[in-house]
Amino acid sequence: MKSNNLSQIDISNEEIGSLNGYIKRKNTAVLTVMFTDIKNFTLVTEEKGEKYSREIREAHDKLLTNIIQKNNDGLVIKFIGDAVMAVFSEPSSAVERALEIQKAITAFNNNHPEYEDLSIRIGMHMGQVAVDDNVQADVFGRHVNRASRIESLADGGQIYLSYTVFDSAKGWLSEHENIQWQPHGRYLVKGIKEPIEVYEVLNNSHAKPRAPLNGKKQTNFPKGLISVGLVVAGFIFAFSLSNYTKIESGSASLSSDIGASNYANNADTAGEQTNPVILNGVSIDSWMYQIQGLDENAKIDSLAVTDYDMLVVEPGNDFIDFSYDTDYLVKRLERKLNGDDRILLAYADIGQASDYRSYWQSDWIAPTKNKRGSPSFLITTDPDGWVGNYPVAYWQSEWKEIWLKPDGIVAKLAKAGFHGIYLDWVEAYDDDAVRDVALLQGVSPENEMMLFIEQIGAAGRAIRPDFIVIAQNAPYLINHNPARYVAMIDGIATEDTWFFGEGDAEWDDANAGDLTGGERHYEEYSTTNRISQNQIYLSLGVPVFTVDYCISEKNANLTYSNSRRAGFIPLVTRVSLSELSETPPN
Numbered sequence: 001m002k003s004n005n006l007s008q009i010d011i012s013n014e015e016i017g018s019l020n021g022y023i024k025r026k027n028t029a030v031l032t033v034m035f036t037d038i039k040n041f042t043l044v045t046e047e048k049g050e051k052y053s054r055e056i057r058e059a060h061d062k063l064l065t066n067i068i069q070k071n072n073d074g075l076v077i078k079f080i081g082d083a084v085m086a087v088f089s090e091p092s093s094a095v096e097r098a099l100e101i102q103k104a105i106t107a108f109n110n111n112h113p114e115y116e117d118l119s120i121r122i123g124m125h126m127g128q129v130a131v132d133d134n135v136q137a138d139v140f141g142r143h144v145n146r147a148s149r150i151e152s153l154a155d156g157g158q159i160y161l162s163y164t165v166f167d168s169a170k171g172w173l174s175e176h177e178n179i180q181w182q183p184h185g186r187y188l189v190k191g192i193k194e195p196i197e198v199y200e201v202l203n204n205s206h207a208k209p210r211a212p213l214n215g216k217k218q219t220n221f222p223k224g225l226i227s228v229g230l231v232v233a234g235f236i237f238a239f240s241l242s243n244y245t246k247i248e249s250g251s252a253s254l255s256s257d258i259g260a261s262n263y264a265n266n267a268d269t270a271g272e273q274t275n276p277v278i279l280n281g282v283s284i285d286s287w288m289y290q291i292q293g294l295d296e297n298a299k300i301d302s303l304a305v306t307d308y309d310m311l312v313v314e315p316g317n318d319f320i321d322f323s324y325d326t327d328y329l330v331k332r333l334e335r336k337l338n339g340d341d342r343i344l345l346a347y348a349d350i351g352q353a354s355d356y357r358s359y360w361q362s363d364w365i366a367p368t369k370n371k372r373g374s375p376s377f378l379i380t381t382d383p384d385g386w387v388g389n390y391p392v393a394y395w396q397s398e399w400k401e402i403w404l405k406p407d408g409i410v411a412k413l414a415k416a417g418f419h420g421i422y423l424d425w426v427e428a429y430d431d432d433a434v435r436d437v438a439l440l441q442g443v444s445p446e447n448e449m450m451l452f453i454e455q456i457g458a459a460g461r462a463i464r465p466d467f468i469v470i471a472q473n474a475p476y477l478i479n480h481n482p483a484r485y486v487a488m489i490d491g492i493a494t495e496d497t498w499f500f501g502e503g504d505a506e507w508d509d510a511n512a513g514d515l516t517g518g519e520r521h522y523e524e525y526s527t528t529n530r531i532s533q534n535q536i537y538l539s540l541g542v543p544v545f546t547v548d549y550c551i552s553e554k555n556a557n558l559t560y561s562n563s564r565r566a567g568f569i570p571l572v573t574r575v576s577l578s579e580l581s582e583t584p585p586n
Contacts, residue, residue, distance in 0.1 A: 029128070029129060029131050030126070030127065030128050030129075031087040031088065031089065031126065031127075031129055032087065032088040032089075032090070032091045032093075032094040032124055032125070032126040032165055033085070033086075033087055033124065033125055033126070033127075033129065033143060033144050033146075033147035034068075034074075034084075034085070034086045034087070034088065034094055034097075034098065034122060034123070034124045034147065035083060035084070035085055035122070035123050035124075035147050035148050035150075035151035036064060036083060036084045036086075036101065036120055036121070036122045036151070037082065037083040037084075037120070037121050037151060038057075038060065038082040038083075038118055038119070038120060039119040039120070039121055039155070039156035040119070040156075040481075041053070041056075041057075041081075041082040042082075042447065042450075042481045042484055043481060043483055043484065044056070044116055046483075046484060048116070055115075056115055056116075056118070057082055059108070059112075060082070060118060061079055061084070063101075063104055063105070063108060064076070064084050064086075064101060067097050067100050067101050067104060068084075068086045068088075068097055068101075070097070073088060073089065073090065073093040073097070074086050074087065074088040074089075074093060074094065074097055075087055075088075078442045079442065080439075080442050080443060080444050081443070081444045081447055083444065085144075085439075087129075090168075090172075091124075091126050091164070091165045091168040091169040091172075092168070092169040092172035092173050094124055094165065094169070095124070095159070095161070095165065095169040095173060095201055096173065096176075098122045098124065098159045098201070099159065099179070099201065099202075099203055101120060101122065102120065102122075102157060102159065102202075102203070102207075103203065105118050105119075105120050106206070119156025119157055120156065120157065121151060121154035121155060121156055121157070121158055121160075122151060122154060122158070122159040122160070123147055123148065123149070123150035123151025123152070123153065123154055123159075123160045123161075124147055124150065124151075124159070124160070124161050124162065124165045125143055125146040125147035125150055125161075125162040125164065125165060125196075126143070126162065126164040126165045126168060127142075127143030127146070127164065128143065129143050129144055142192075144439065145192070145432075145435070145436075146162060146192065146196060147162075148439075149189040149192060149196070150162055150189070150196060150198065152189070153187060153189065153198060153212040153213075154212070155210060155212075155213055157207060158200060158202070158210060159200060159201050159202065160184075160198055160199070160200055160212070161198070161199045161200070161201060162196055162197065162198070162199070163197040163199065165199075166181060166199040166201070169201075178203045178204055178205045179201065179202075179203065179204070180201070180202050180203075180204040180209065181199060181200070181201055182199065182200040182201075182202070182209035183197075183198075183199050184198045184199065184200060184209075184211050184212060184217075185197070185198065185211075185217050186198070186217070187212060187217055188217075188523045188524065198212065277491070277543035277569055279310070279343055279468055279490060279491070279543070280343065280419060280466050280468060281341070282309060282310070282341045282342060282343050283309065284309040284310045284343065284543075284569060285309055285569065286307075286308050286309055286310075286569070286571075286584075286585050287308055287309060287310035287311065287312065287545060287569060287571055288303065288306060288308040288310075288311050288312070288571065288573075288580065288581065289311075289312045289313075289347075289547055289571055289573060289577055290303065290311075290312075290313055290314075290577055290578070290579070290580065291312075291313060291314035291347045291577045291578075292314065292576060292577055292578035293578045293579065294313060294314060294316055294324050294329060295316060295322055295323075295324050295325075297325060297328060300325075300328060300329050300332050300333065301332065302580055303332075303333055303580065304332040304333055304337060305337050306580070307336060308342065309342050309343065310342060310343040310344075310345065311333055311342065311343070311344050311345070312345045312347055312422045312470075312493075313329065313333065313344070313345070313346065313347060314346075314347045315329070315346045315347070315413060315416065315418065316329070317412065317416070318357045318358040318359065318409070319356060319357060319358070320356055320357065320358055320360065321356065326416055327416070330344065330416055330417040330418065331417075334417060334419070343419050343420070343468065344417075344418055344419050345418060345419060345420050345421060345422040345468065345470060346413045346416075346418040346420075346421050346422065347422050347424060348403075348409065348410075348413070348421050348422065348423055348424065349389070349424045349425050350394060350403065350423050350424070350425060350426065350428075350452065350453075350456065351391060351392060351394055351424070351425030351426060351427065351428025351429075351431075351434075351449075352382065352389045352390055352391050352392060352424075352425045352428065353377075353378055353389070353390050353392050353399070354388055354389050354390075355388045355389075355390075356388055359402045359409075364378070365378070366378065366390060367379055367380050367381060367390050368380075368381065369381050372437075373390065375396075375398055375399075376393070376396065377392045377393040377394070377396040377398060377399045378390050378392060379391050379392060379393060379433050379434055379437055380431075380433040380434075382503070383431065384503040385502070385503035385504055386503050386504055387504060391425070391428050391431050391433060391434050392428065392434075393434065393437050393438070393441070394428055394434075394448065394449065394452050395438070395441075395443055395445075395448035395451075395452065400452065400455070403455075403456060403459070404455055404456070404459050408459070410456050410459040410460050411459060411460075411462075411463055413460070414459075414460045414462075414463035414464045414467055415463055419464075419466070419467070419468055420460065420467050420468025420469060420470065420490070421456065421460060421467070421468070421469055421470070422470050422472060422493070423453065423456070423469065423470065423471045423472060424472045424473075425472075425473075426449060426453070426471045426472060426473060426474040426477065427473045427474040427477075428445075428449065429445040429446050429448070429449040429474065429477060430445070430474065430476070430477075446477060446480040446481075447480075449474075449477065450477070450480070450481065450484055450485060450488065453469065453471065453488050453489065454488045456469065457469045457488055457489075468490045468491075469488065469489050469490055470489065470490055470491040470492065470493055470545070471489050471491075471492050471493070472492075472493045472494070472495065473493075473494055473495055475492065475494055475530065475533045475534060475537075476524070476533060478536060478537065478540075482536075482540065486537075486540050486541070486542055489542065490542075490543075491542060491543040491544070491545060492534070492537050492542060492543075492544055492545070493544075493545040493546070493547060494530065494534055494544065494545075494546055494547075495546075495547050495548070495549075496520055496521075496530075496548060496549070497527055497530045497531065497534075497546050497548055497559075497563070498516070498527055498548045498555075498558070498559045498562060498563075499513055499514055499515060499516055499548045499549055499550050499555055499559060499572075500513070500515050500516070500520050500521075500548070500549055500575070501513045501514075501515060501549035501574060501575025501576075502515065502575065503575070505574075505575050505576060506576055506578075507574055507576045507578050507579050509576075510551075512549065512551060512574040512575050512576060513548075513549035513550040513551045513552075513555075513573075513574050513575060514549075514550055514551050514552050514555055515549075531566050534546075534566070534568060535566065535567065538567050538568075543569065544567070544568045544569070545568065545569045545570075545571070546559075546563045546568045546569070546570045546571065547570075547571045547572075547573065548563075548570070548571075548572050549572070549573065549574055549575040550572045550573075550574075550583060551574065553583055555572075556572040556583035557583075559572050560572060560585050570585065571585075572585075
């Protein structure tokens with residue numbers, strides 16, 4: 001079904017020249033990269049079963065392959081679950097094939113009433129990509145990532161293009177009837193700092209253009225007004241802050257999107273309560289998070305006498321150099337001092353390997369920023385500066401076995417008496433280095449992370465039927481498949497909505513909290529966007545816990561107030577998570 005190498009594409013565009021020559025000289029080529037994806041296919045698989053989904057996917061793969069590779073204009077690079085990655089030597093051919101795909105899918109749906117209708121979204125971008133053509137054709141690089149992100153903006157039945165594809169293809173296809181080109185503006189997408197100019201192409205005889213449902217559109221000022229606009233915006237923001245509760249800032253610059261004007265703005269509202277969350281029959285209105293320093297029983301005792309409804313702690317039973325007294329920890333913390341129930345969750349980093357844990361073998365080689373380690377699931381270093389932690393290819397069986405085998409981490413935690421698990425580094429699916437490896441290995445990082453979380457929950461419930469799963473961060477994972485994600489988690493916790501701390505900062509460091517702005521609060525991760533995304537979970541019945549890192553009591557009070565007003569269950573502490581918070585809720 002699939003051609004073996006990129007040089008089989010028929011090159012007719014003299015501007016590109018011989019692709020085979022590019023490969024021999026530089027291992028690069030200027031190509032149009034196409035990504036396609038079946039909308040809601042995972043949900044169909046869940047409802048209809050594997051046999052049905054395999055039949056549909058086989059028919060889909062054959063149909064798209066025949067169209068893409070017609071006349072040797074294009075090449076299917078790989079199938080990634082229900083997605084297809086392909087390349088074309090000419091952008092006009094890529095656009096023509098995309099239109100043919102949408103037409104063919106419509107005909108397939110009409111001719112096969114026994115199947116659920118297929119809906120395909122397509123995204124394309126053109127640029128110079130790196131080529132690996134030694135054994136099996138593959139391409140990678142930032143232009144490949146751009147094509148993937150453009151596809152994620154599209155809805156079923158749509159074809160989205162970057163400006164480079166639109167500009168090159170429009171002239172060649174100007175005489176085609178019924179082709180409509182629709183500019184949608186510039187959109188900010190995950191992992192790419194500069195906005196992408198998005199266009200849509202469609203057959204206007206049976207479709208209408210639709211603006212992206214995902215992503216954030218950037219509003220442009222006329223060039224002559226940019227400096228004036230910045231001055232005015234700065235004045236308005238300064239005036240707004242002077243009329244609301246002031247925020248004390250650490251060494252980072254203050255973010256203009258801190259949310260002070262959108263939610264509670266006065267210290268006297270800090271005690272307002274939201275409706276408590278109920279997990280396993282326990283009403284949760286406050287919680288505490290501590291993962292360092294619990295090797296001392298005195299620290300455990302300090303936690304035990306608190307009245308927090310939920311505790312998230314490092315179980316500490318798998319440290320190489322020292323272990324916590326996990327039995328003592330569970331017995332002291334599983335109930336409140338007065339005998340009332342509370343929820344006790346074990347912290348677990350599922351997206352990174354740590355060289356200080358007992359699963360780390362003496363012959364393992366840690367990765368560097370630019371070189372993968374050994375075993376092969378060790379990909380790179382922690383992007384936030386946490387020493388000894390390395391993002392992993394979490395879909396690989398060798399990593400999964402550490403967690404899921406009968407005597408693996410999850411089983412041990414459930415048997416130890418923890419009520420559930422608190423999953424850190426779910427956001428591994430969105431790490432650029434991890435995504436590059438997933439692309440090379442032909443897997444969907446989103447699907448694989450969801451599968452891993454499902455398997456973790458199943459492993460816990462095999463021992464404890466009411467085993468709880470709470471995911472930390474990765475708030476946008478739900479967009480990939482809302483129904484599936486909601487079904488596998490009991491809650492989500494998000495860090496840094498208002499304030500963050502510097503990685504590896506000690507408890508008393510000046511940068512242990514109160515930091516705002518920068519990349520941590522950039523665009524879709526701005527405070528306002530974080531709040532909006534978290535409220536999607538609330539609308540689907542999933543409780544949201546927030547943890548922010550503050551030193552200033554004023555900033556802490558503001559955060560508690562804002563979080564509760566948004567409907568969340570807040571915690572304010574410091575980034576090392578090594579002590580009881582000095583700014584507990586009022």
